[in-house]
Structures are given as C-alpha cells and as structure tokens.
Amino acid sequence: MNKEKDKFRIVITQSITWIFTLNAIIIIIYCSFFFNKSVATNINKTKKNVDSIFNEIGNEITLDNIESLSKKYNVELCLVDLNNKVIFNNFYDSNFKHFNSKIIEIDNKKYLLKIGKQFDIDVNKLIAQILYVELGIILFITIICYKILSKKLLIPIYNLRKDMLAYKTGTIPTRREKNTSIDELQNNFIDLTEALELEKEKQNQIIASISHDIKTPLTSIMGYSKRLETAALSDEKKIEYIKKINSQTIVMRDIINEFDDFLGCNLNQNLNFEKIYIKELLSSIKNDFEEDLKEKGIKLKIKNRTNKEDFVVIDLTKIKRIFNNTISNSIRYLYEQPKKEINIIVEKKEGYIQFEVADNGTGVDKNLIDKIFDPLFTTDASRKISGLGLSICKEIALLHKGNIRAKNNSIGGLSIIFTIKIDY
Numbered sequence: 236m237n238k239e240k241d242k243f244r245i246v247i248t249q250s251i252t253w254i255f256t257l258n259a260i261i262i263i264i265y266c267s268f269f270f271n272k273s274v275a276t277n278i279n280k281t282k283k284n285v286d287s288i289f290n291e292i293g294n295e296i297t298l299d300n301i302e303s304l305s306k307k308y309n310v311e312l313c314l315v316d317l318n319n320k321v322i323f324n325n326f327y328d329s330n331f332k333h334f335n336s337k338i339i340e341i342d343n344k345k346y347l348l349k350i351g352k353q354f355d356i357d358v359n360k361l362i363a364q365i366l367y368v369e370l371g372i373i374l375f376i377t378i379i380c381y382k383i384l385s386k387k388l389l390i391p392i393y394n395l396r397k398d399m400l401a402y403k404t405g406t407i408p409t410r411r412e413k414n415t416s417i418d419e420l421q422n423n424f425i426d427l428t429e430a431l432e433l434e435k436e437k438q439n440q441i442i443a444s445i446s447h448d449i450k451t452p453l454t455s456i457m458g459y460s461k462r463l464e465t466a467a468l469s470d471e472k473k474i475e476y477i478k479k480i481n482s483q484t485i486v487m488r489d490i491i492n493e494f495d496d497f498l499g500c501n502l503n504q505n506l507n508f509e510k511i512y513i514k515e516l517l518s519s520i521k522n523d524f525e526e527d528l529k530e531k532g533i534k535l536k537i538k539n540r541t542n543k544e545d546f547v548v549i550d551l552t553k554i555k556r557i558f559n560n561t562i563s564n565s566i567r568y569l570y571e572q573p574k575k576e577i578n579i580i581v582e583k584k585e586g587y588i589q590f591e592v593a594d595n596g597t598g599v600d601k602n603l604i605d606k607i608f609d610p611l612f613t614t615d616a617s618r619k620i621s622g623l624g625l626s627i628c629k630e631i632a633l634l635h636k637g638n639i640r641a642k643n644n645s646i647g648g649l650s651i652i653f654t655i656k657i658d659y
Contacts, residue, residue, distance in 0.1 A: 254376055261372050265365075281333050285310070285352045289335050292350065298322065298341055313349040326351055395421045402428055437610060449490060452483035459483075494623060506553070506634065512546045513539060513581060513588060519551075520558050520579065531566065533575040540582040547588050547655045553631045554655075557639075560624040561592040561651040568596030568649065576646075587637060587654040594648040604641050628653065 288308045296304060296314075301323040305312045311332075314322040326349070336349040391411075398408035398421065408425050411418045459476040462468065468476070517537050528535045562577060569575040572595055580591040599607060610626040625641075628651070632639040637654035644650040 250380075254380075257376060258369075258372050261375075262365075262368070265368050278333070281352055285333050285335050285350060288352070289337070289348075289350050293337075293339050293348070296339065296341060296348070309352070311351040313351075315347045315349075317345055317347070322346065391418055391421065395424065399424065407432070449487055452486045455483045456480050456487075506550050508548050508550055510546055510548050511551060512543070513541045514543060516547070516549075516551075516554070517579070517581065520555070523555065524558070524562055528562070528566075528577065531575070533566065533569060533577055536576060536578045538578065538580045540580070541588065542583070545583060545588065545657075547635075547657065549635060549655060550631075553634070557590075557628045557631050557653060558592065560628050564624060564651070565592065565594035565596060565649065568598075569594055572596060578646075583657075584654070586657055588657060589652060589654050591650050591652045593644045593646065593650040595646040596648040598643040598647060598649050599641065601643065604643070607641055608639065625651070 288310055292304050292308060292310075292312070298314075301312055301314055302325070305325055311326045313324040313326050315324075316322060332351045332353045334349060334351045336347060338345055339348050340346075394411075398406075402408060408421070408428060410425055411421050459480045463473060463476055517539055521535065521537055525535050558579075565577050569577075574595070576595050578591070578593045580593065582589050608625045608629040610623055629639050632653045632655070636656040639651065639653040642650050642652065
C-alpha cells in the first residue's frame with residue numbers, strides 16, 4: 236500500500252513539474268519571438284522618430300518658442316547654456332524613454348539641447364497579451380491533461396466499472412495489459428473474480444458431495460423404516476433394523492457435524508483463544524484419547540521435547556479437533572497392523588511449536604499425499620466419510636498462524652505435522 240502511495244506521489248510530482256516546465260517554455264518562446272520583437276520594434280521606431288524630430292527642432296528653435304515646439308512635437312526638451320544655466324527644462328523622471336542631445340546655436344550663441352520622448356509602448360496591451368497567452372497555455376495544458384487522464388485514468392475506470400457491472404450478470408471480465416495502475420487494479424479485480432469462481436465451484440462441489448453422502452444413509456433409513464412399518468417382522472429383525480437405522484443416523488450426524496466445523500473454520504467464527512502450557516495440553520489430549528484407543532488395541536505414545544515453561548495461545552476446542560481428526564484418520568489405516576500405535580511428538584522450532592501425529596499404518600500413496608488436505612478428498616471408496624476432516628485441520632492451523640503437512644514416516648505409516656505460532 237505504501238509503495239502505491241509513493242508511486243502516486245511521484246506521478247503527481249512529475250505531472251506538476253512537467254506542467255510548470257511546459258508553461259515556462261511556452262512563455263519564454265513567446266517572449267523571445269513575439270513580445271521582445273514587438274518591444275524592440277517600438278523602441279527603434281521611437282528612436283528614429285526622435286532623431287527626425289531633433290533635426291526639425293534644431294532648425295526651428297529660438298529662445299521664445301521652445302515650449303511651443305515641445306508641445307508641437309510632443310517631446311520633452313532641455314536647453315542649457317555652456318555655463319550650465321538651464322534656459323528651459325520640462326523633463327520628468329522616467330526611464331522608459333529615448334534621449335538625444337547635441338550642441339546648437341541660437342542667435343550666435345551655443346547651447347546644449349536635450350530631447351526625450353516616451354517609447355510608444357502600451358504596457359496595458361502588452362500585459363493583456365501575456366495574459367491571453369497564459370490563458371491559451373492553460374487551455375492547451377488542460378486539453379492535453381484531459382486527453383492523458385481520459386486514456387490513463389477515466390477510460391480504464393469506466394472499463395473497470397463496466398466489467399464490475401457485467402460480472403453481476405455472470406460475465407467474466409478479461410485481463411488487460413498493465414499500462415496504468417487502473418489496469419493493474421482491473422487485473423486484481425479479475426484475480427478476485429477468479430478466486431470467487433473457484434470458491435463458488437468448490438462450494439458447489441462440497442454441497443453436491445454432502446448431499447450425496449447424506450442421501451446414502453438417508454435412503455437406508457427410509458428403506459428400513461418402511462419395512463418396519465409394513466412388513467411382518469420378528470422382534471429380532473425389528474431390533475436389527477432399528478440398530479441399522481441408528482447406525483446410519485450416526486453417519487449422517489457425523490457428516491453434518493463435520494460440515495458445520497468446516498464452515499465454522501472458513502468463517503473464522505467462535506474463536507476463543509487462551510494461554511495453555513504444552514504440558515497441560517498434552518495431558519488433556521492423553522485423557523481424551525488414551526482409553527478409547529486402548530479399547531481398539533492401539534497404543535498411544537506422547538513425546539514432549541519442549542520446556543516446561545513453553546506455552547501456546549490457542550482455541551483449545553479447535554486444536555483438539557485437529558487431534559481428533561488426525562487420530563481418527565490414523566485409526567482407519569491401522570486395522571491390518573498386528574501392533575497398532577499412534578505417536579504424538581511435540582517440539583519447539585524457530586518460533587513455532589510443532590506437533591506430529593504419527594501412526595504405523597499403511598501410509599498414503601506419494602502421488603496423493605499433497606491432496607489429502609483438499610476439501611472432499613478421501614481414499615474411502617464407500618464415502619462413509621465426507622473428506623472434510625483434514626481440510627478442517629488445515630483451516631484451524633491457519634487460524635493459529637501455523638501450517639500443516641503430511642509425510643510417510645519411518646515406521647511405515649503416515650505423519651500429520653502441524654505448527655502453532657508461539658507469539659500468536
């Protein structure tokens with residue numbers, strides 16, 4: 236975001252600098268080729284006029300008609316004798332005039348005659364000309380800026396708005412070449428739409444899969460219920476059907492609960508973080524699972540390689556959900572093993588606490604191991620499970636600023652390894 240702000244500031248600064256530079260260049264060109272030429276023409280004209288008038292006054296002047304000559308030729312005159320005595324002077328202070336002087340004779344006596352005339356330049360007119368030029372420059376720059384803004388900003392914004400409105404009706408926008416920041420924004424919007432489309436497709440797949448998974452036990456329940464209702468059955472058969480109905484109901488419940496958990500993780504809801512020491516967490520996990528695993532003939536081993544003061548800040552219920560899902564996943568692949576075991580190994584690694592749930596089951600095909608955290612992925616061909624369990628684990632790990640991965644371990648089974656950030 237800061238880079239975008241800096242980039243925007245640079246563009247604005249460069250634009251202002253460019254505008255002022257262009258304005259200055261045009262003014263300099265105008266002054267050099269038009270303004271200065273006009274002023275120089277007026278000055279030369281005044282000089283020639285003064286020189287011409289000077290000769291005429293020199294021929295007509297007397298001591299009595301100096302003032303009338305000044306008015307007649309509209310010039311300023313100064314007559315001084317050789318003793319610096321001023322005979323006549325109607326000069327007034329001004330630097331914007333042309334002067335000329337020479338020695339003349341009046342009644343056989345020599346005098347110094349000075350003549351001055353204002354340059355024939357209309358200052359107001361010149362100022363008005365400069366203002367007109369400046370207005371023209373502003374108009375020109377405004378048109379250029381409008382053209383550039385239209386191409387670089389307004390048209391891309393219009394196209395972006397059009398694509399956004401079209402997307403509401405189901406039209407997928409197309410990418411653009413990154414010529415401007417708006418084009419980049421357009422492509423970011425397309426990235427978002429593509430992500431939304433993928434998410435929509437994933438949701439549709441999940442809904443379709445959950446629907447399919449529920450239909451199977453539901454069909455069984457409806458079938459057994461119909462038989463109980465219409466067929467003449469023995470008490471033993473009725474009890475058998477009721478047990479099957481109950482079993483299929485439990486399957487449906489587990490699928491729906493897993494789906495609810497998946498939605499809850501994705502919506503980032505109901506998080507209740509608390510500080511808990513690693514030792515206490517592992518003790519709680521042992522109490523929750525050890526007896527049940529023992530009944531199934533599975534030995535649970537916990538190896539804690541952290542220090543006694545190490546702790547994590549977690550949503551305990553959701554972290555237990557990771558252990559429940561991973562342990563349940565391990566149980567499904569331990570049925571063929573004569574000696575069944577699940578190891579939980581905990582250690583501290585570079586700002587994270589790492590948990591490994593390792594079994595000695597059959598492992599997972601290396602071509603599938605990267606897919607086991609995808610929603611709906613399952614190797615259970617009967618679809619008795621939804622395939623959301625490990626995906627839920629991944630979402631919970633991400634909520635705790637950690638990660639999760641899987642690998643085939645050295646004891647022949649699968650290891651699910653997830654991390655939790657210590658300073659969360």
